[in-house]
Amino acid sequence: MNDTISEQRDAIRKTIRASRRALTNEAQQNASEKLLSTLITHPKILKAKRVSVTLAYDGEIDLTCFIEWCWQQNKQVYLPVVHPDEPGQLIFVEYTLNTEMDINRYGIKEPKLIIENSCFANTCPVTELDIVFTPLVAFDQQGNRIGMGGGYYDRLLSPWFEKQTGPYPIGLAHDCQxxxxxxxxxxxVPLPEIITPTHHFCF
Ligand SMILES: Nc1ncnc2c1ncn2[C@@H]1O[C@H](COP(=O)(O)OP(=O)(O)OP(=O)(O)O)[C@@H](O)[C@H]1O
Ligand SMILES: [Mg+2]
Known part of the structure; x- marks a missing residue:
């Protein structure tokens, strides 16, 4: 009862991450297929030209089928990479079948950052993304989210929250989150929409 908010948040992260990791391969596959059926009929997603996604890690819902659908629809798909020079910021690097991948410090695959003429190649300014599919550890009935604890998505989405500028965020999660x-x-930053395999929450 005397736990600080930060301790409560860490305890929630621990419990939910464990329940996500406990999902069987079959449950994971089922979840991805069900999620896909909602995503590919969503008007904002159908209209989007550039989207950022994340590759599944730590039991997260797997977006591989959705990414392939985006490629088939000629949408440009981006993955976040932690900015090497600007602490706390993400860079969005285009992800295609030919993208060379690295393994980052968390053991997650991410696109190799390529520098050409002093700029990062194949990146998209955040403001030019249409949708940021936002990862999360836990969410609630008001669209509040707890992430992995880096504050990256809170920083990224604060202009959207304050002034409705920048990409539209959609949270993706398993029901157990x-x-x-x-x-x-x-x-x-609370999210305006969160989609799970069985629910589509709009807040
Ligand atoms: N807009 C912001 N500007 C500067 N620092 C921020 C901002 N938003 C969050 N932070 C910092 O980020 C740290 C982590 O925040 P928090 O615990 O909410 O992460 P999270 O939401 O779980 O992570 P993420 O957003 O990466 O999924 C906090 O110390 C907080 O001060
Ligand atoms: Mg946060």
């Missing part, structure tokens, strides 16, 4: 109410901090 839902809790009725999360302990939130004043910098947390």
């Amino acid at each position: 839902y809790l009725d109410a999360l302990p939130i901090q004043n910098w947390d």
